[in-house]
Structures are given as structure tokens and as C-alpha cells.
Amino acid sequence: MGRVGVVLCPCELEGVPLFNPEVLVEGLKRRGDVLPFIHYPPVCSELGMEAIRAFLEKSELDRAIVTCSKPELFGPTFKKALRQWGLNPSLSEVLGIRPAPERGGLQEATGDVLILIERKIDEIRERVPSKSQGVPFTKRVMVIGGGITGITASIDLGNAGYEVLLVDRLPSIGGRMLQLSETFPTLDCAQCTLTPKTVETGQHSQIRLITYAEIESVSGEVGNFLVKIRRKAAYVDWAKCTGCGLCQEKCPSKVHSEFERGIGPGKAIYTLSPQAVPNKPVINRELCRYFTRGKCRVCEKVCPVGAIDYEQEDTFIEERVGAIIVATGFDLYPKEEIGEYGYGDVPDVIDGLAFERLLSASGPTAGEIRRPSDGRIPKEMVFIQCVASRDPERYMPYCSRACCMYTAKHARLYKHKVHDGRAYIFYMDIRSMGKGYEEFIQQGVEEEGILYLRGRVSRLFRDNDHVVVWGVDTLTGKKVDIAADMVVLATAMIPSHGIRELAEKLHIKTDEYGFLTEAQWKLYPVETGVEGVYLAGCAQGPKDIADTVAQGDAAASKVQALFAQH
Amino acid sequence: MEYLYFPGCTLYTKAKNLDEAGRECAKVLGFELKELSNWTCCGAAFPLAKDNIMALAPPARILARAKEEGGTLTTLCSVCFNVIKRTNRLIRGDEERREKINTFIEMDYQGDVQVLHYLEILKRDVGFDSLKAAVKRDLQGLKVAPFYGCMLLRPFEEMEFDDKEAPTIFEEFLEGITCEPVDFPYKIECCGAFQSVGAPEVAMECAYAILNSALKNGAEAVTTTCPLCQFNIDSMQREIRERYNDFPGIPIIYFTQLLGLALGLPIEKLDFNRNDVDPRPLMKEKGLL
Numbered sequence: 080m081g082r083v084g085v086v087l088c089p090c091e092l093e094g095v096p097l098f099n100p101e102v103l104v105e106g107l108k109r110r111g112d113v114l115p116f117i118h119y120p121p122v123c124s125e126l127g128m129e130a131i132r133a134f135l136e137k138s139e140l141d142r143a144i145v146t147c148s149k150p151e152l153f154g155p156t157f158k159k160a161l162r163q164w165g166l167n168p169s170l171s172e173v174l175g176i177r178p179a180p181e182r183g184g185l186q187e188a189t190g191d192v193l194i195l196i197e198r199k200i201d202e203i204r205e206r207v208p209s210k211s212q213g214v215p216f217t218k219r220v221m222v223i224g225g226g227i228t229g230i231t232a233s234i235d236l237g238n239a240g241y242e243v244l245l246v247d248r249l250p251s252i253g254g255r256m257l258q259l260s261e262t263f264p265t266l267d268c269a270q271c272t273l274t275p276k277t278v279e280t281g282q283h284s285q286i287r288l289i290t291y292a293e294i295e296s297v298s299g300e301v302g303n304f305l306v307k308i309r310r311k312a313a314y315v316d317w318a319k320c321t322g323c324g325l326c327q328e329k330c331p332s333k334v335h336s337e338f339e340r341g342i343g344p345g346k347a348i349y350t351l352s353p354q355a356v357p358n359k360p361v362i363n364r365e366l367c368r369y370f371t372r373g374k375c376r377v378c379e380k381v382c383p384v385g386a387i388d389y390e391q392e393d394t395f396i397e398e399r400v401g402a403i404i405v406a407t408g409f410d411l412y413p414k415e416e417i418g419e420y421g422y423g424d425v426p427d428v429i430d431g432l433a434f435e436r437l438l439s440a441s442g443p444t445a446g447e448i449r450r451p452s453d454g455r456i457p458k459e460m461v462f463i464q465c466v467a468s469r470d471p472e473r474y475m476p477y478c479s480r481a482c483c484m485y486t487a488k489h490a491r492l493y494k495h496k497v498h499d500g501r502a503y504i505f506y507m508d509i510r511s512m513g514k515g516y517e518e519f520i521q522q523g524v525e526e527e528g529i530l531y532l533r534g535r536v537s538r539l540f541r542d543n544d545h546v547v548v549w550g551v552d553t554l555t556g557k558k559v560d561i562a563a564d565m566v567v568l569a570t571a572m573i574p575s576h577g578i579r580e581l582a583e584k585l586h587i588k589t590d591e592y593g594f595l596t597e598a599q600w601k602l603y604p605v606e607t608g609v610e611g612v613y614l615a616g617c618a619q620g621p622k623d624i625a626d627t628v629a630q631g632d633a634a635a636s637k638v639q640a641l642f643a644q645h
Numbered sequence: 646m647e648y649l650y651f652p653g654c655t656l657y658t659k660a661k662n663l664d665e666a667g668r669e670c671a672k673v674l675g676f677e678l679k680e681l682s683n684w685t686c687c688g689a690a691f692p693l694a695k696d697n698i699m700a701l702a703p704p705a706r707i708l709a710r711a712k713e714e715g716g717t718l719t720t721l722c723s724v725c726f727n728v729i730k731r732t733n734r735l736i737r738g739d740e741e742r743r744e745k746i747n748t749f750i751e752m753d754y755q756g757d758v759q760v761l762h763y764l765e766i767l768k769r770d771v772g773f774d775s776l777k778a779a780v781k782r783d784l785q786g787l788k789v790a791p792f793y794g795c796m797l798l799r800p801f802e803e804m805e806f807d808d809k810e811a812p813t814i815f816e817e818f819l820e821g822i823t824c825e826p827v828d829f830p831y832k833i834e835c836c837g838a839f840q841s842v843g844a845p846e847v848a849m850e851c852a853y854a855i856l857n858s859a860l861k862n863g864a865e866a867v868t869t870t871c872p873l874c875q876f877n878i879d880s881m882q883r884e885i886r887e888r889y890n891d892f893p894g895i896p897i898i899y900f901t902q903l904l905g906l907a908l909g910l911p912i913e914k915l916d917f918n919r920n921d922v923d924p925r926p927l928m929k930e931k932g933l934l
Contacts, residue, residue: 418808418809418810418811419810421810422811538810541830542830547830
């Protein structure tokens, strides 16, 4: 076996030298199996890169390590260069060197770095060249998450001529946007904007939908990932089903509907909307009368094509893809955990998505704003922003980004529907930095008379048929008590459940809240630490639709660039 | 079972009815309250300034003495409980201030005494089911609103007493003694007692809001663990009636008095004459006397 080339970058991190280059080179030379190389100026410069290339070529090395102080920044560049210079990616590595603050002087730090590099040398010497060198690069993409982000990326990639597998754990695509009523700042109907996209996705010759499915395992590497997918039992044979909807209509159960956010009932056999893509129902086993009580089978009786199959089981499929885009979206922080706002026990206190369902023409009230407890039209509406966001002591420290805007939208849509109603918004700051956003807020205040109160709400509770809201207006310094008819909480965006497990399967990182970590925030916003795995949308952090779509496009273009190289 | 008992000053004077009923009930329920020797005032307010070590000396001394006498320390008064429990936690977790306090009080205390409220003993050691079995006088139909106030619960992280927004221990206790607990939104609010000297108007409005909410929800009496709350929502009713003519008034009964009533203690031991709004007419109406 030949020697391992070690390229040392002598650069200093924020002015602090990370090691003594001469001592390190001496230390490495003591091993007979290493060829150290050091170059001034730092190797990430143009001269440096050229020098490494010449060094590798001259020494005829097949295994190499490049050290640098910011691997998340320089790693992709070096990795690509090493591959271009003919090194097998599995036999070369970019090794990050960080200062060890707890250790004392430069001498000790150099010793630590030497140990780190020697460990890596031993590891690389053990490696066998990966087989993928000979395996063809698969130019197919898997997009995980069929919300607006995943749809956007899928259409881009499909139009570019690549085959796309779009996986969603729900029965149909559309994601959160499908639950929304109208969108800021233009007040377009969300479904009217989204439906053409979902239909296009469903009919696209290059896109294959794998819905009601979860990722079981992922192996391999860029160009050659092998993904095992679990298709959950729908208890409906989708090949036979025509999507007539008779089963849903006749299903006798009235159950909690996650999609309707508890505002309206759902059925045990359901599609997410009348325009669902694919328009095929599934049976929720936990809520179905037949599965829970052993009697019913109404859907089976009414189905004109005999598509109901209570014996169906989960199935597994394996797919080979060259790149993966993760766009798994968000959940809302559960209001059931917020004690000061009643632990979710006050019926007329709902979250933002529930209010979207109330506003939506396809929602349970057909767009009429009627409060859940008694169906009355609320005349005093209170909206509370930053619920569980920007609250580092108790909940989430981050800003959820979209709430200022969607709360303004909620209040305005409320005023459009209930002209004699009063809308109060408790806020901390107004963050409206998108195009047309500030104007949207101002219009609400000036033309529609929405009352903004700068302050938090300390408590709310039910008092007969009112929800009493105790807040403060910090601009007048006065306590504000409102006997409201209904309250909407703009609860924090959190990553969708199961994200940590999925990240583990993909070997990508999450932050402390579970949001996916990008390779580098400014320069590699949709890349991850794993080559060929990209992220987009709210899986990375809270965003509005405009930002999330931009990121979906960005991830798709990264995949196209990757595929173009092979 | 034996517990070291710290009565606190108020229970020797104004709140004798809280203290005496508590001691009597312990005897009936089979646990002993051994009064801590040489106890002093707890200080009555946990200091908020970090460098106010002086205010921590009295509760620290009480705790150190409890350690010497080797037991679990219990209190009845919410304020004493709050000050002592928080001081204990501070001594346990803050090495620097622990050393200062120990140097000052000339004792060596590490924060390892367990501090329990009497209600916690009833829940944890006696058990509300056993309590129910010990009931001699059935209080069924007596609608009581439990007023927690702030001192038992807050700050939540330090008190670790019950859920901060929706506590239930008091309700469980009331069910244990066969009362009907009345839920009302003001049960965890401040009674305003800390304003009763500086801004009596404010204190009165606090008391009025609390009592009105309890009445609106159907309470016939309000119960509390705290002499300060008792003072503010009981004695203040005279002022409330002067301002709000239609305010009907409602008796405020210490939880130990209710416990004693349920356990069948003779009425004269329960000191109802010390309560400002006399609960005895209500008791008579309910056929309990």
C-alpha cells in the first residue's frame, strides 16, 4: 500500500494558530507511511489548490487527507477537487481542525492535532476502495415530503428530465399549504394556487408519487443511495379505487380529524380534500368501527368496485436514487402544553392552523367564522402572537417568522367576514420584511381598524361564554382585560414529528430543536453534511411560503448541477 | 410517622385556628408533629436581591436546626413554606452563598433536609383514600372553592409543588374529605395581601375579584392554607361590602379546620370564632353542627 498524503493548511482561525506547522510535519514524518505537505499561502487559495494538485500528481498518491479549519465551508470544494484529481472519494477525506479552548499552549494543541490526524491516517489505511467507483451514477431523485417545497423541487427536476420519486407520509400531497385559506400578502386562495401544482405533480410523466409511505432505511452514497420505503396499509386497493368518494360519504363514524385541526369532524375512511392528489382514501385503523369494534364494513358494502381490503398489510419497496431532498415541513407547538393559555382545554382558544380551517371555503364551516363551542359568530376576537416562540425561558427561543404576517392576515380576513367585529392583536414586535409585507400590515391597521396592542398575555381562562384575556399594553403601561369570544394563538413552528429519526437514517444533523442543519448557513444553505442529500423548506427552520418555494427551487438546481457532472 | 413542625409566628397569634386544627388532625390521622425547638420567624419574604444574604439567615438557621433534630420539616403556612423551601434549594445548589450563610449563622448546613407542606404529607404519606376512610362527619354537598394563592405554587421551578397553571392537590384533598371542590379561574391568583398596607384599595379589589369569581362558580365557602390570604380575603370583606352593597359575603375557612370538621373533631377545637366571616351559620344550614 502506498503512502497517505496529508495536506496541512497552516491558516489561523480568527488570528489564533491552530498548531505549530513545523512540529506537526516533523511528527508526521516520523511515520514512514505518510507524506506530509504544507503550503503557504493557505491551501484554499488559487495558488494553494494548484500546489496540492501538483503534489498529488507528482507523488502518485491514492489516499489523502486535507486539513482545514472550517470543513463546513471548504469541505465541499476540497472534496470535489480531490475527485477531479482522480482520488477515490472513499479513500480521501477533509478533516476539520478546531482550536481546543480548554487546552493550554500551542505545543499541546499541536500534539492533539497530531493525534487526530494519525487516527484518521490509520482509519484511511484500513479502508477498501468503495465499489461505487464502478457502479453507474443513478440520475433519479427522491423528494421526501410532498408539501409546497417538495412539489416545487419535484416539478423542477421532472421538467429537467430527471425521474423523481415523491414520498409523503400522508395519503396525498399538498402538505400544510392545503390547510390554509388565503395567503399573505396578496390574499390569494391557497388552494387555488396550490391545486394546479398538485395536479401537475400528479400527472407529470417524470414524477412518481409514493404517498402514505415512510422512509424505513437509507444506505449507500451520492449517486447510489438505496432507500427502503414502507408503504402503509391503506386498507383500500388503490389500483381498483376510482376515487368516487362514496365510502367517505357513507362511513358512519364521526372522528377527530387531524387535517381539520379538531375544528370539524372527519371520517375513519378519508381523503384529505376533495381535490386530493392522489384522490384515493385510506382507513384510519384506530378510529374505524370495524377495526375497533369488529362490526360495520359499511365502506365495503357501498364500494362499487370492491376496493376495500381489510386484510391489507404494510408493504416494502426499495428504490435506488442518486440524490435525496428532505422537505418534511413543520408542526405547530402543541397548545395542550401551554398552561397559561389553558392547556388546550378552552374550546374557543384555537391555533393558527385551526383558524385557517375556519376561514377556508373548503373547511368545516364553509368559510364562515363560527366558534367551536356554540357555533356563534365571535364579535370580539383576540389574536396572540409569539406563543411559545421567542420565549427562551419556557419554550422556543427562536422567532417563527411567519406569524406576524399570518396573524395580520387572520385579523384582516376576520374583518372582511365580520364587519362589526373587533380584532385585537397582542404582539412583541412586527417583523414584516418581505416584499409587500409592511404595506399589508399598515393597511390592516389604517383601513381595517385592527387594534395592535404591544404586550404579552399573561393568562386566559373561560368565564361562562367568554374567554377572559389578561394582557398588557406596554405602550400605555396599562393592563388590558378583554372578554373575548374567541382567541387565536400563533403558536411556534416546530419540526414535523419523526424528523430526528429520519435525520439519523440519512446521517444528517439536526439542531437542538430538531430542525435540519444545513452545511453552512450563508453559502451552502440547502446542502447537508452528506453529499447528495439536500434540504429545503421548514424542515430547516420556520419560513413562509415564498422562502420555502425559493429553497425548493434551490435544492432542485443543486441536484441538477450534481447530475450534470456525471 | 413523625415530622418536625415549624408553626411560624402567625400561627401562634392571628392564625391559631390554622395551627390548632392542624395539630389535632395529625393526632387523629396517626402522625406526630414535633415542634422544632428554638424556632424563629422565617423572615416572611424570600429576598429577591442576590446579595441580600442577611434575609436568608433566619430560614437557614431553621433548616440547620431541623437537620440537627433529624427530620423532615413541615409547615402549614404558605409563606413560611415558600421561604423555607426556596432557601433550602438555594443552599443546596449555590456553593458560594451556602458558605457565606454558614459562616454567618455559625452552623454547617448543606441543604439536605426535606421540606414538605402539610398537604403533601396528607397526599404522600397518609393518602387521600385513607383520609376518606377516616372521615367521621360527611361534608357531602358542601361546595368549597380551593384558593391556592401564589406562595404554594410559585416560582414553579423552585417550589415543585404542583402544576403551575392547573394545580389539583387541593381539589384532591377536598374530595378526600367528601367536600365538593369548586373550580374557579382565580384560584391561583395573588390575593393582594402584599398591598394591604401600601395600597389597601388594590388589595381590596383583588379580594373582591377572587371572591366574586368563587361565588359565581357556585362556592359556598373558600378554603386556603395561607394566613395572609385568609387575612386579605376574610377581613377585607367588610370593606368590600361598603363599596359593593350587593356583595353577599362568603366564609373563608382554613383547610385544617375543614379537615378537623370532616374527621369529627369537637367544634370548639376548630376555633371558628376566629374567622372574620363566621362559617357556623353555613355549617348549621348544612346540618354539620
